[in-house]
Amino acid sequence: xxxxxxxxxxxxxxxxxxxxxxxxxxxxxxxxxxxxxxxxxxxxxxxxxxxxxxxxxxxxxxxxxxxxxxxxxxxxxxxxxxxxxxxxxxxxxxxxxxxxxxxxxxxxxxxxxxxxxxxxxxxxxxxxxxxxxxxxxxxxxxxxxxxxxxxxxxxx
Numbered sequence: 001x002x003x004x005x006x007x008x009x010x011x012x013x014x015x016x017x018x019x020x021x022x023x024x025x026x027x028x029x030x031x032x033x034x035x036x037x038x039x040x041x042x043x044x045x046x047x048x049x050x051x052x053x054x055x056x057x058x059x060x061x062x063x064x065x066x067x068x069x070x071x072x073x074x075x076x077x078x079x080x081x082x083x084x085x086x087x088x089x090x091x092x093x094x095x096x097x098x099x100x101x102x103x104x105x106x107x108x109x110x111x112x113x114x115x116x117x118x119x120x121x122x123x124x125x126x127x128x129x130x131x132x133x134x135x136x137x138x139x140x141x142x143x144x145x146x147x148x149x150x151x152x153x154x155x156x
Contacts, residue, residue, distance in 0.1 A: 026147035027083075027102040030113035032140035034121050035094040040131035044124075045090065054127040055088050058097075062086035062120030066101050066112040073115070077107050084112070086120050097121055098143070108148050114140065 043049045051057075063084045070078035083102040088095050099116035101109040121137045128135065144154040 023105050024147050025102070025104050026108050026145070027100065028108060028110040028113035028145040029098060029100050029143045030110070030117040030141065031096060031098045031143050032117045032121050032137060033091065033094050033096040034124050034135055034137050036128065036135040037132040038093075040128045040135065041090075041094065043131055044095070044128060049128055050130045051127045054124060055095075057127055058088070058120045058123040059086045061123040062097070062099055062116040065119035066099070066116035069112045069115045073111055076111050079103050079105050079107060079109065079112070081109065081112060084116055086116055088120075095124060097124075108145060110142050110145055114142060 040049075044054045047053065063086055065072070066084040067081060070076045081101055081103050083100065085100045087098050089098070097117050097120045099113045099120065101112035101116060103109050103112075118137075118140055121140065125135050125137065141155065142153075144152070146152045
């Protein structure tokens with residue numbers, strides 16, 4: 001059985017040493033969705049939500065969160081991001097998010113993409129909760145990654 005990479009020989013948590021790994025281009029895409037009432041969806045779409053421009057605020061929050069991932073997730077390496085983008089799509093009964101994070105470095109950016117998607121969805125909730133407290137965040141997951149020793153991967 002393979003030992004988890006974030007545990008040392010005694011079982012104590014530690015940050016993985018990536019110093020010997022090659023700096024390569026790495027990219028990750030994460031997504032998720034938030035389901036909400038027709039009223040909340042219409043208010044966001046029309047720009048009439050009580051707290052203002054919901055999508056712009058959520059986009060900035062997602063980008064900012066990706067940049068702070070190492071402060072939020074124990075044992076994540078602080079990395080220099082070369083790109084972070086957060087985009088939204090209107091869906092029946094909700095909004096989906098797609099976050100992209102990229103770097104050139106010795107470790108991947110999956111956690112940064114997942115953090116961006118998660119915080120963007122949380123911000124959508126916060127900005128629209130006056131209209132619908134029963135909103136549901138779901139399907140937050142890695143959609144694809146490229147680069148690094150493990151190569152490319154895409155969700156099925």
